[in-house]
Amino acid sequence: MQTTVTVNDGQQVRYQDHGGDGPALVMLHSFLMDLEMFAPQVAAGLGEDYRLIALNERGHEGTPAEQPFTYWDIARDALALMDHLGVEKAGVVGTSQGGFIALRMALLAPERILAVAALGTSADAEDPQVADSYRQLAAGWVANGPVDPLLDTVASICLGDMDASDWKARWRTVTGERFDRILNVLVDRDSLLDRLGEIQCPALVMHGAEDGAYPVARAEEMADGLPNAEDLVVVPGGAHFLSLTDPDAVNPRLKAFFDKHMR
16 A cells, blocks of 8 residues: 655655565655556565565655656655655666666665666766757647647656556646656766766666666676676667566566575
8 A cells, every 4th residue: 555654854655565574675766657666576586585665756756846856866765765665775776867867866865775786877967969959849748738749758768568548547637837847857967977886885787678768788897896796687679767667578587686685
């Protein structure tokens, strides 16, 4: 059951604690998604060995974003949620935007983050040309709402060939103001490339070979910069939101990685 808690001077956070006695795993979703994107990992039984804690990030499904914010703020929200739940240390898995936040959690509280799995993500700032194209998409959303061509563009970038009808139905409820706010946080994020060496916990980097948002080179530079990263895993045919679109390839790797470093 999803619950809302207030953290960090009044910020509400929607989350779901799947419970269990195993080590805690914080699960961080992608842009325009919510905690339900990790349903394939829950269905695969990852919660039998781990306490899965998934949250909706600022500006997404029940977690408001009434003030300007950054991914550093969301990382602090996630750490505060751990405090609320009495979780001293945890592993973190983040897909795309969730990976941005996972890396920032590891930088803010290295003593609390046991291992990080970063899927379909990047440690760099957004490419300026890509950022401009995303801003144009946001301007269209503000002007016309979530019309089919915009929904199709987002689905193609993020979900590849996956049937996106259910997610498109959710995206239709996103106002132009909300879309613009969360999009600007994404395209204006700072680079972490020169700080990756500070992240000493074990790391798993996975990337889809057909990722529509970031080339495999973004994953390669991240795996090269993280001191304790395992070998980069590139999933043939994998799309951007890898944990959702390609769970059969992702789930065994996640379990093996966290079993190795957290059990």
